[in-house]
Amino acid sequence: MFNNAVVRRRTIITGALLSTAGLALSACSGTTVNIPGADGSSTASAGNDAVVGSAPVAASDLIVSGSTMEKIKQRGKLIVATALDAPLVSQQDPSDPQKVNGFDADLAKMLAVYITGKPNVEWVPSASETREALLANGTVDVVFSTYTITTKRAEQVDFAGPYFMSGLAVAVKADNNTIKGIDDLGGKNVIVQTGTPSVSEVPAKQPSAKIMPFATTPQGVQALTQGRGDAYVQDYVLLASQSASNKDIKVVGAPFTAEPYGIGLKHNDAAFKTFVNNWLTVIEKKGLWTQVWKNTLGSVGDSPAPTPPAIGSVPGS
Known part of the structure; x- marks a missing residue:
């Protein structure tokens, strides 16, 4: 995509995405998944390049002297913590790290x-357990990693946003x-x-629905594709990830519960x-946010x- 992007390899961090809100994308970890935008020649990747290429640049008076913004600008790059194995969110191209x-990745590039x-x-x-430390010790400037805003986390980090509402x-x-x-x-x-909010939320929204619990996401997807259920309810981002690697399913409608994602920043940097x-x-x-989402x-899926x-x-925001 952009030859001047740099990847810092850190062997101390494993299992890159097990974020809050049950976004258990570990079902995809360690597996090469063909997703929109993973191939540099794909239409989606080209679309993402075009969107990032049209991103605005801040006026010089917004880069305040002595600020974090000035430090980043003088450095010439934005240092971003993210998962690298999350299809449609932030996935590293196995052929070009x-x-x-x-x-998340494309939004981060636009902020850069x-x-x-x-x-x-x-x-x-x-990973979920390293994000606060990476901000606190100055290793990274921002965290873009399906980072759910909570008041407890806001005691350790600042959150810009929310920029996306999952659920x-x-x-x-x-x-x-x-x-x-859901209607x-x-x-x-x-x-x-089992063990996810869907177990209680579906009956609350649709009391006449017949609940069919399965222990894992792959089992749920298999049951859906085999026609053993009419629909599968799970976190939006996880379903989108599954749909990216399984063209037999699609996401419909918008999330019907709220899980706000924020951009993690170092605590008490108000500027x-x-x-x-x-x-x-x-x-x-x-409209650039919408273009990135569409790509x-x-x-x-069919979600607007x-x-x-x-x-x-x-x-917490």
Whole structure:
């Protein structure tokens, strides 16, 4: 994608994505998955390049002297903690480790453009248990890693955003054109995963639905493709990831529960938080956020482009 991207290899970090909100993308870890944008010649990847290439650059007076923004600009690159094995979110191209594609990754590149004028990013692999430390010790500038905003986490880090609202969503077989979301699951056989919020949320939304619990995500997907259930309810990002590698299923409708993702920043850096929030406002107004979503998370289903959540709208943001 961009030859000036740099990947920092850290052998101390393994199992790169087990983020909060049950985004257990470990089902994809260690496996080469053909996803939209993973191949540099794909339409999605080209679309992502075009979006990043059109990203705005901050006015010089916004790069305040002595600020984090100035430090990043002088360095010439943004250092980003993220998972590198999350299809459609932030996945490293196995044929070229310098290429990282996905919703989080492309937003990070646009933030780099806003600060430095170029999409120069140094990628640092992160796991759920390392994100706060990477920010606190200054190893990274930001965390883009399906990082759910909570008040407890906000005691250790600052959050810009939220920039995306995930939550439980619905997947169906690819040829199903009758189920459009949670509102259509009354009386249906609905696959859920034990130990996840779907076990209680589906009956709360659709009391007449017949719940069919399975222990793992692969088992749930298999049951859906085999026709043993009408729909599978799980976290939106996880379903999108599964759909990327299994063309027999698709995501329909928008998430019907709320799981706000934020951009992790070092604690008590108010100026940088304001700067990043202003950047989010700019790319949302210009439609660039929506374009990135369509090329990544929105590329594997019938879900309409969501409206970005209001910045500062959740506790901890």
